[in-house]
Amino acid sequence: MKVDTKIYKDDFHTIIHGNALENLKCLESESIDLIFADPPYNIGKDFDGLVENWSEEEFLNWTYKWIDECHRILKPNGTFYLMNSTENMPYIDIKCRQNFYIKSRIVWAYDSSGMQAKKYFGSMYEPILMLTKHERNYTFNAEDIMVEAKTGAIRQLIDYRKEPPQPYNTKKVPGNVWNFARVRFKMDEYENHPTQKPEALLERIILASSNVGDMVLDPFSGSFSTCAVAKRLGRKSMGIELNEEYVKIGIRRLDLPSPYTCEELAKEKRRKTKNLSKKARLIADTQPQISLI
Structure with a gap:
């Protein structure tokens, strides 16, 4: 889908409505502090009319090109987080080893109330690579992302290996398995996007790998949650998005000037599935049935 690039911005936040690869090529080298990329996975998703249908070769060739652009625009001490499907990640991992240091291979694990696979073990996680250009010189704000160390905090164990013995820490840096619930319809943050994160x-990533005033880029912005969280945390942001309906979400969430009316930008939640909720099914079951015969 070809669109003429349009830009919506204020002093700190920018939305680029256009093709990701083409617009990444236009960005200044070594200008971005943090990149979070959650691109199409080529698994047949329908993004409001834009359906993934590449061959594997086409998809990987395209993916490798925008990864190279992300390497070019990332600052020497910057960090790049890259998500993809379990099927694609082995190819992407090998590609990224050529130019990046892989600091962490993160697993975002979640549960699902929907139907899962019956003939094999269904996928209940998505992999994320944490990539840097320098082996040691990169931002990592450990104190800003501490979580409870359950062994130390709850059981109050003593570490006798230390002299003198002292209690285990009650806080720690998270490991590489992250348990965050997927975005559900009833959540305030829910937007009309099929793969919203x-x-x-995103808060953990932005707090860990950027500082106030840094530039955060999301080249596949979708629901614009990355940019919205970056704004809330005092960072600058830049989001690239091809789909106009998603661009409108970003303009609303970032409160950017645009020619769209308030009605065009209004939030109107739609379910991602056509299946009825439990409450709706109960209501339907109790309604009197009218026969047309």
């Missing part, structure tokens, strides 16, 4: 996940 939770703000809690």
Whole structure:
């Protein structure tokens, strides 16, 4: 889908409505502090009319090109988080080893109330690579992302290996398995996007790998949660998005000037599935049935 690039911005936040690869090529080298990329996975998702249908070769060739652009625009001490499907990640991992240091291979684990696979073990996680250009010189704000160390905090164990013995720490840096619930319809953060990522996940990434005033880029912005969380945390943001309906979400969430009316930008939640909720099914079952015969 070809669109003429349009830009919506204020002093700190920018939305680029256009093709990701083409617009990444236009960005200045070594200008971005943090990149979070959650691109299409090529698994047949329908993004409001834009359906993934590449061959594997086409998809990987395209993916490798935008990864190279992300390497070019990332600052020497910057960090790049890259998500993809379990099927694609082995190819992407090998590609990224050529130019990046892989600091962590993160698993975002979640539960699902929907139907899962019956003939094999269904996928209940998505992998994330944490990539840097420098082996040691990169931002990592450990104190800003501490979580409870359950062994030390709850059981109050003593570490006798230390002299003198002292209690185990009650806080620790999270490991590489992250348990965040997927975004559900009843959540306030829910937007009309089929692959929206939770703000809690993005908050951890942004707090850990950027500082106030840094530039955060999301080249596949979708629901614009990355940019919205970056704004809330005092960072600058830049989001690239091809789909106009998603661009409108970003303009609303970032409160950017645009030619769209308030009605065009209004939030109107739609379920991602056509299946009825439990409450709706109960109501339907209790309604009197009218026969047309």
